[in-house]
Amino acid sequence: MGRHSCCLTQKLRKGLWSPEEDEKLFNYITTFGVGCWSSVPKQAGLQRCGKSCRLRWINYLRPDVKRGMFSQEEEDLIVNLHQLLGNRWAQIATKLPGRTDNEIKNFWNSCIKKKLKQQGIDPNTHMPLNETNESSNENIQMNSTSSMDIGQAMVINSSGVFLDGLIGSTSTDQAHYPDEDLISKQVFEPFSSFEFQMGSDQTGSPSILSQYHNQQSYNRPVLPVTKETHQHGMMSSSDYEFGFSSMMPNLAYNCDHSNNMTDSTTTDISESSSSRMSNLFLNESKECSGSSSSCNVLNIQDGNELHMMGNSMLENSAFSWDITEETNKLESTFQEFQFNGVKSEEVEEEEEMKINSWEVDDRNTQQHRQSYSSENFPLTSLSEDLEYFEQI
DNA sequence: AAGGAATTCAACCGCACTTGT
DNA sequence: AACAAGTGCGGTTGAATTCCT
Numbered sequence: 001m002g003r004h005s006c007c008l009t010q011k012l013r014k015g016l017w018s019p020e021e022d023e024k025l026f027n028y029i030t031t032f033g034v035g036c037w038s039s040v041p042k043q044a045g046l047q048r049c050g051k052s053c054r055l056r057w058i059n060y061l062r063p064d065v066k067r068g069m070f071s072q073e074e075e076d077l078i079v080n081l082h083q084l085l086g087n088r089w090a091q092i093a094t095k096l097p098g099r100t101d102n103e104i105k106n107f108w109n110s111c112i113k114k115k116l117k118q119q120g121i122d123p124n125t126h127m128p129l130n131e132t133n134e135s136s137n138e139n140i141q142m143n144s145t146s147s148m149d150i151g152q153a154m155v156i157n158s159s160g161v162f163l164d165g166l167i168g169s170t171s172t173d174q175a176h177y178p179d180e181d182l183i184s185k186q187v188f189e190p191f192s193s194f195e196f197q198m199g200s201d202q203t204g205s206p207s208i209l210s211q212y213h214n215q216q217s218y219n220r221p222v223l224p225v226t227k228e229t230h231q232h233g234m235m236s237s238s239d240y241e242f243g244f245s246s247m248m249p250n251l252a253y254n255c256d257h258s259n260n261m262t263d264s265t266t267t268d269i270s271e272s273s274s275s276r277m278s279n280l281f282l283n284e285s286k287e288c289s290g291s292s293s294s295c296n297v298l299n300i301q302d303g304n305e306l307h308m309m310g311n312s313m314l315e316n317s318a319f320s321w322d323i324t325e326e327t328n329k330l331e332s333t334f335q336e337f338q339f340n341g342v343k344s345e346e347v348e349e350e351e352e353m354k355i356n357s358w359e360v361d362d363r364n365t366q367q368h369r370q371s372y373s374s375e376n377f378p379l380t381s382l383s384e385d386l387e388y389f390e391q392i
Numbered sequence: 393a394a395g396g397a398a399t400t401c402a403a404c405c406g407c408a409c410t411t412g413t
Numbered sequence: 414a415a416c417a418a419g420t421g422c423g424g425t426t427g428a429a430t431t432c433c434t
Contacts, residue, residue: 012405016402054420090422101422103425106401385418 013047017056025053026061059100070107077336078104079112083126311351 013021028044034057037050046053070078074096089101089108090229096104113123120129148215 014404036419050404051420058421059402087423102402105423110400 011051012041013053014052017060021048022056022061023055028059029061050304056103064098067103070099070111074099075107075112078108079116079126082108082112082123257266274339 017025024044024046025040028040034040039053040046040050040053041048044053048056077096080093085091085104089105091102093099093101112221115125116126117129121127122129198311246354
């Protein structure tokens with residue numbers, strides 16, 4: 001159930017984590033690695049449940065967690081991925097190096113959603129609000145027996161056209177599929193999605209992303225310091241510096257969000273990451289950041305991510321496709337466009353160094369480590385990719 | 393300056409899934 | 414096959430913070 005079994009037998013702390021607790025957990029994980037979370041609190045001397053420890057580590061203590069405001073590239077990517085994946089925050093997070101699903105979810109709910117609404121875009125469907133209403137009505141008629149949430153996720157039919165609002169928003173909604181025949185015909189056609197996103201959809205209307213982007217360009221120049229600009233990390237760094245003398249990373253927020261304050265849209269994401277590193281990790285972090293955008297960026301070329309996506313989608317039954325066939329299709333597509341995954345010798349060297357660093361300690365013990373291992377994330381610029389596709 | 397409203401985001405909850413026995 | 418324990422994920426909550434009057 002929700003509360004972990006260990007929580008029932010012990011009197012456990014809840015609420016915010018103290019610096020001392022953070023230090024204990026951090027020291028324990030960096031020493032022994034991630035194994036069985038349920039045993040972590042006891043062994044680390046924490047009055048917390050394992051689940052809470054896991055969450056704290058993943059969302060906050062992990063050395064490669066990036067904090068601070070989202071760059072425009074990240075924001076665009078989130079909009080893009082949400083359009084494709086719906087509220088699958090964990091999957092979206094795998095495409096944003098250093099960002100956690102929780103952070104992205106919060107950012108979406110507090111910021112992007114609002115912006116989209118202001119621009120007349122339905123954040124659920126990514127369609128203009130008036131069109132969404134119409135299409136939603138159509139869908140309701142088509143699936144009148146279904147109790148699903150309309151427009152929570154995007155589905156692509158066999159001809160590659162997006163059908164919004166035909167499936168539930170999460171994997172837990174599987175039981176709500178209105179028509180198995182219909183679902184079985186929904187083939188994930190990523191290339192179509194790019195068509196949709198980057199240029200025009202099949203009705204010839206401008207893509208929502210472009211619309212969103214245009215709006216952003218209006219909003220962005222020289223914003224005054226308001227809640228809008230200070231949110232997501234624009235806090236005094238001293239508020240977050242615990243000053244641990246141990247291996248604990250400096251958890252200070254990095255306020256390098258000048259990109260939102262000026263015309264410049266370039267954000268060196270990795271800098272904000274490295275700034276939080278302890279002395280122990282600083283060099284590694286810098287090496288890592290030198291190869292642009294931290295250590296884990298979407299890797300499309302080698303197909304691992306695509307397999308992951310494909311498998312995950314199958315698990316969720318949101319998409320039905322032949323993984324091998326579609327992956328090959330995707331691989332050739334992305335190779336053709338050289339989308340991401342260009343791995344230079346330099347980058348490979350850096351990856352090797354990274355693997356030789358702290359990550360190697362427990363990489364054999366962690367299944368989920370793969371999600372932020374540099375091995376799986378060749379390093380490229382997200383903005384370059386987006387710009388390239390926009391040009392197309 | 394004070395206090396209420398609005399916003400943010402860390403953390404919790406509940407469910408589904410996976411793994412082990 | 415059935416059950417229990419462990420894990421992962423998305424939705425939600427509420428304390429802390431900031432904004433506004």
